[in-house]
Amino acid sequence: MGQAFNTVQRTAIAVAAEQAELRRSIRDILLSLARRTQGLVHRQLTVLDVMERRETDPEELKELFRLDHLAIRMRRNAENLIVLSGSSPRPYVAPLGPHGGRRPRRPGRGRGLHPRLAHAHGRRGAGRPGRR
Known part of the structure; x- marks a missing residue:
């Protein structure tokens, strides 16, 4: 009976360790995707900033601001994923x-x-x- 209990206990510990490793792997994947998204959005915001500075047509500028607003929302979503993964977002x-x-x-x-x-x-x- 004692040997069966020890086997069950070792199996439970092994399963818990595998689950912890799986959670770490998923966290690392989400963090990697969020960091890559964050980098792309930062580059996008820089390009939009240059375009906004050059634009003279108020209607076109208004559309650029709409794009800028969407990019900022994307940046915040990426930052939220990074925080959920347990890391700190890179400041923009x-x-x-x-x-x-x-x-x-x-x-x-x-x-x-x-x-x-x-x-x-x-x-x-x-x-x-x-x-x-």
Whole structure:
């Protein structure tokens, strides 16, 4: 009877160890995918920032901001997956503006409009970089 109990106990320990290894493997896979997604989204945000700075048409700029908003949501999703995997997300640092400042804030949520959109809506000075 004692030998049967020992066999059951060894089997239970082996199964628990295998399950722990499986969980670690799944966590590592999710972390790898989230990190790769995070890197791609950071590159995408950098490209969008360059495009936003060059664009002069308010309607096109509005569409670029919509894309920017979606990319930011993707970045947050990747960061959430990284946190769920037990790691810390890499911080996103916005590219420097033409005068060394950070990129202007995005329109919405009580913040000012981008200067080109503000001009199109007849609002002078709204959302100017450096005025937060």
